Amino acid sequence: MKLVVAIIRPHKLQEVKDALAELGLTGLTITEVRGHGRQRGQVEKYRGLEYTIDLLPKVKVEVVCGDHRKDEVIETIMRAARTGEIGDGKIFVLPIEESIRVRTGDRDEDSL
Ligand SMILES: Nc1ncnc2c1ncn2[C@@H]1O[C@H](COP(=O)(O)OP(=O)(O)OP(=O)(O)O)[C@@H](O)[C@H]1O
Ligand SMILES: [Mg+2]
Known part of the structure; x- marks a missing residue:
């Protein structure tokens, strides 16, 4: 099994969720996070002053x-998360050793 971790734009969440549901994947976890990639955030102007929103x-x-x-x-x-602009996000893949459904005790792929 694999854990696929995707950091995406918040406004793309619905599209990504819908696309994963279409694949027949039922479970997922969402967290609101903050971060930056290689641009280290972007410089934005507010009331004439430049602030670095990092x-x-x-x-x-x-x-x-x-x-x-x-x-x-x-x-x-x-496909669902991409706009083509910088900041579209990143995907990391990690190995998962074990998975257990608490209610039934189903294990590994049967538990997903
Ligand atoms: N090396 C990294 N480690 C952990 N999180 C990262 C890393 N790179 C990006 N992220 C996370 O992904 C989010 C989106 O990154 P982003 O799409 O800006 O990556 P990028 O490498 O700068 O690509 P791009 O040039 O397309 O902007 C970041 O806000 C951060 O939360
Ligand atoms: Mg970036």
């Missing part, structure tokens, strides 16, 4: 899936 609001989407679904999850998130 931690921009993003949404972190976490999905655990079987190894065989990892690539379609990545492609789906990319």
Whole structure:
């Protein structure tokens, strides 16, 4: 199993959620986060003064899936989250050792 962690633009969350649901993936976790990539945030003007907003609001989407679904999850998130502008986000993939559904005791892919 893999944990796919995507940091995306907040206004793309609905599209990403809908696209993942279409794949038949049921579970996911969302967190509101702040961060920056290689531009280190962006410089914005406010009342004529320039402020460096160095931690921009993003949404972190976490999905655990079987190894065989990892690539379609990545492609789906990319398609739904992309605008083509800087700051579209990033996807990280981590291995998951075990997964358990608390109610039933189902394990690993049966628990997803
Ligand atoms: N190396 C990293 N480690 C952890 N989080 C990161 C990293 N790079 C980006 N992020 C997270 O992803 C968010 C979006 O990053 P962003 O899309 O700006 O990446 P980028 O590398 O600067 O690409 P781009 O040039 O398209 O903007 C950041 O706000 C941050 O939360
Ligand atoms: Mg960036």
